[in-house]
Amino acid sequence: MLRLWGYSRRYLSRYLLGGVCLVLTASLAMSIPYFLKLAVEAIESGRPFTDIASFAALIAGIAVVQAIVRTLSRALIFNVGRDVECDLRNDLFAHLERLPVAYYQHQHTGDLMSRLINDVTAIRMLLGVGFLNLLNTPIYYAYGLTIMLALHAPLTIAALLPFPILLYVVKRVSRRMMEQTLRVQEELSNLSSAVQENVAGIHVVRAYQAEDVAVRRFARSNDALTDESLSLARVRGQLGPIMRTASGLGTLVVLCFGGTEVVRGKMSVGDLVAFIGYLNLLAWPTMAMGWMLSVVQRGRAAMLRLEQIFSVEPAITDAADADATPAARIEGAIEYQNVCFSYANGDTRSLVIDDVSFRLEPGQKLAIVGRTGAGKTSLVNLLPRMFDVTAGQILIDGRDVRSLPLRQLRSAIGFVPQDPFLFSTRIEDNVAFAIDDAGNGYAERDRRVREAAAAAGIATEIEGFPRGYETVIGERGVTLSGGQKQRLTLARALAASPRILVLDDALSSVDTRTERGILGALRAELQGKSSIFIAHRLSTVMDADLIVVLDEGRIVERGDHASLLRRDGYYAQLFREQQLEESLETS
Numbered sequence: 001m002l003r004l005w006g007y008s009r010r011y012l013s014r015y016l017l018g019g020v021c022l023v024l025t026a027s028l029a030m031s032i033p034y035f036l037k038l039a040v041e042a043i044e045s046g047r048p049f050t051d052i053a054s055f056a057a058l059i060a061g062i063a064v065v066q067a068i069v070r071t072l073s074r075a076l077i078f079n080v081g082r083d084v085e086c087d088l089r090n091d092l093f094a095h096l097e098r099l100p101v102a103y104y105q106h107q108h109t110g111d112l113m114s115r116l117i118n119d120v121t122a123i124r125m126l127l128g129v130g131f132l133n134l135l136n137t138p139i140y141y142a143y144g145l146t147i148m149l150a151l152h153a154p155l156t157i158a159a160l161l162p163f164p165i166l167l168y169v170v171k172r173v174s175r176r177m178m179e180q181t182l183r184v185q186e187e188l189s190n191l192s193s194a195v196q197e198n199v200a201g202i203h204v205v206r207a208y209q210a211e212d213v214a215v216r217r218f219a220r221s222n223d224a225l226t227d228e229s230l231s232l233a234r235v236r237g238q239l240g241p242i243m244r245t246a247s248g249l250g251t252l253v254v255l256c257f258g259g260t261e262v263v264r265g266k267m268s269v270g271d272l273v274a275f276i277g278y279l280n281l282l283a284w285p286t287m288a289m290g291w292m293l294s295v296v297q298r299g300r301a302a303m304l305r306l307e308q309i310f311s312v313e314p315a316i317t318d319a320a321d322a323d324a325t326p327a328a329r330i331e332g333a334i335e336y337q338n339v340c341f342s343y344a345n346g347d348t349r350s351l352v353i354d355d356v357s358f359r360l361e362p363g364q365k366l367a368i369v370g371r372t373g374a375g376k377t378s379l380v381n382l383l384p385r386m387f388d389v390t391a392g393q394i395l396i397d398g399r400d401v402r403s404l405p406l407r408q409l410r411s412a413i414g415f416v417p418q419d420p421f422l423f424s425t426r427i428e429d430n431v432a433f434a435i436d437d438a439g440n441g442y443a444e445r446d447r448r449v450r451e452a453a454a455a456a457g458i459a460t461e462i463e464g465f466p467r468g469y470e471t472v473i474g475e476r477g478v479t480l481s482g483g484q485k486q487r488l489t490l491a492r493a494l495a496a497s498p499r500i501l502v503l504d505d506a507l508s509s510v511d512t513r514t515e516r517g518i519l520g521a522l523r524a525e526l527q528g529k530s531s532i533f534i535a536h537r538l539s540t541v542m543d544a545d546l547i548v549v550l551d552e553g554r555i556v557e558r559g560d561h562a563s564l565l566r567r568d569g570y571y572a573q574l575f576r577e578q579q580l581e582e583s584l585e586t587s
C-alpha cells in the first residue's frame with residue numbers, strides 16, 4: 001500500500017483538482033431540491049407563470065453545469081487510476097526483466113500474465129472509482145444530512161433507517177460479485193491456456209489423434225466459463241432492484257410520515273418535495289460506498305499479489321564493489337576453479353557441477369562432451385552468470401565474473417543456446433539483436449548482419465527467401481527448419497563480435513557436410529577469440545585445444561584429441577563408434 005502512495009503522489013495535483021470538482025458537483029446537485037422547494041412554494045402562493053418558468057430554467061441550467069463539472073471530476077480522478085495502472089505495469093515488467101533465470105523456473109507464464117493484466121486493473125479501480133467514491137460519499141452525506149436535519153430532524157432519521165440495510169446488502173452482493181469476477185477470470189485463463197497449448201502443440205495433438213479429446217476438454221472449459229459468467233450476470237442484476245427498493249422504501253417512509261406532518265401543518269409541501277429530492281441524492285453514494293468496500297478489498301488483494309513479485313530481489317546483480325569503470329576490453333582467458341553448482345529445486349540440492357577446474361587462454365577452443373544430462377549446459381550457463389556458482393569461482397582475464405559489471409560480462413559473451421529461440425520479427429532484427437547500434441551507422445549494422453549470416457552458413461538461404469533479410473519469422477511469417485533456426489541463433493551470437501563464443505550443441509540439427517562448411521567459415525570469425533563448444537558429434541570438437549569429458553558433473557577425462565584417444569576411455573570409445581557410423585553411411 002505504501003508503494004501505491006508513491007505512485008499516486010505523482011498525480012496529487014489532479015486528485016486535488018478532481019476533489020474540488022467533486023465538491024462543486026455536490027454543491028450544485030444539492031441546490032436543485034432547494035430551488036424545487038422555492039418553485040413549489042411559488043406555485044402554492046399563486047405567483048405568475050413567468051416566475052415559475054424561470055425557476056425551471058434555473059434548475060435546468062444548474063443541471064447542465066453540474067453535468068459538465070461532474071464529467072470533469074471523473075476524468076481527472078479516473079485518469080489518475082489509468083496513469084498509475086500504466087506506470088505500475090511498466091515497472092512490473094521492467095522488474096520481471098531483471099529477475100534471474102532461476103525465478104522463471106518456478107513460475108507459470110499464465111499466472112504472471114494474469115497479475116500483469118487483472119491485478120493491475122484492480123489497482124486502477126481502487127485508485128480511480130474507489131478513491132472517487134471514498135471522497136464523494138462523505139461530501140454528499142455532510143451536505144445532505146445538514147440540510148435534511150435543518151428541514152425536519154425526526155423525518156431525516158426515519159427516512160435514513162433503511163439505508164444501513166442498503167449498505168449491508170450492497171456490500172454483500174458486491175463481495176459476491178468480486179468473488180464471481182475472480183472465478184470468471186480464472187475460467188478465462190484456463191480457456192486461453194487450453195487454446196494456447198493446443199495451438200502450440202498441434203503437431204502432437206494430430207500425431208496422437210487427440211482432436212476429439214481436445215474438443216471435449218475445450219467444451220467443458222467453455223461451459224464452465226459460461227456458467228460462471230451467467231452467475232456473475234445474476235449477481236450483478238440484483239444491484240439495481242436492491243437500490244430502487246431501498247430508495248423506494250425511504251420515499252415511502254417520507255411520504256407517509258412527512259405527509260402527515262404536512263397535513264398537520266408542521267411542514268410545508270415545498271419542504272417535503274425538497275426532502276424527497278435530498279433523500280434520492282443520498283441513495284447512490286450509499287450504494288457506491290457498499291460497492292467500494294469490495295473494490296478496496298480486491299485492490300488490496302491485488303496489491304499483495306503484485307508485492308510478491310516486487311519483493312523478489314534480482315539475485316544476480318552487479319556486486320557492490322564491481323568496477324564502475326570497465327577495465328580494458330576483455331581478452332578472453334577463462335578459468336574455472338573448483339566450481340560446484342546445484343539448482344535449488346526445493347530441498348534437493350544435489351550437485352549438478354562437482355568440482356570442475358580448467359583453464360583456457362585467449363583465442364583457444366574448449367570442447368565439452370559427455371552423455372546427456374551430464375551437466376554441460378549447466379556448466380556453460382555459469383559463465384554469463386545465468387546462475388551463480390555454489391562454490392569455487394570463475395575467472396575471466398583473472399577477474400571473478402561476479403566482480404565484473406554484468407553489462408560488460410554479458411556483452412563479451414556470444415551465447416548460442418541449446419534450444420534456439422527467435423523473436424517473431426524480421427530476420428535482420430533477430431540477427432542484429434545484440435549489436436550495439438550506438439555510434440555505428442546503419443550500413444555498418446547491415447554489413448555485420450550479412451557477415452554473421454555468412455559465417456553461420458545461412459546467408460544463401462536467407463537471400464533465397466522472397467523478402468530476404470526482411471522476412472518475418474514465426475507466427476506472422478515464414479516457418480524455419482530446426483537447422484535454419486540454429487544457424488540464425490549462431491548468426492545472432494556472431495553479429496555482435498563477442499570476445500568469447502559459447503555454442504551449446506548449436507550445430508546438432510545440421511548435416512555433417514553443412515557442419516563442415518560452417519566450421520570452416522567460423523574459423524575466420526573465431527580468429528583470436530575464445531570459444532566453448534558443446535557437441536555430441538566429435539567431428540565438431542576434434543581440433544579443440546582442450547577437450548573435457550563430463551559425467552555426472554565431474555570431469556572424467558581431459559586432454560586434446562590425440563591424448564584422449566591414447567587414453568582409450570569414454571572419448572576414444574565414442575570416437576570409434578561415430579567413425580564406424582560414418583563409414584557405414586558413406587559405404
Ligand code: UTP
Nearest residue numbers: 105343352371372373374375376377378379418
Ligand atoms: P544439463 O542441462 O546441464 O545437462 O543438466 P546437459 O549435459 O546439457 O544435457 P544434454 O546433453 O543437453 O541433454 C544437468 C542436470 O541438471 C538438471 C538436469 O535434470 C540434469 O540432471 N537440471 C537442469 C536441473 O535440475 N534444473 C535445470 O534447470 C536444468
Ligand code: MG
Nearest residue numbers: 376377378418
Ligand atoms: Mg544441454
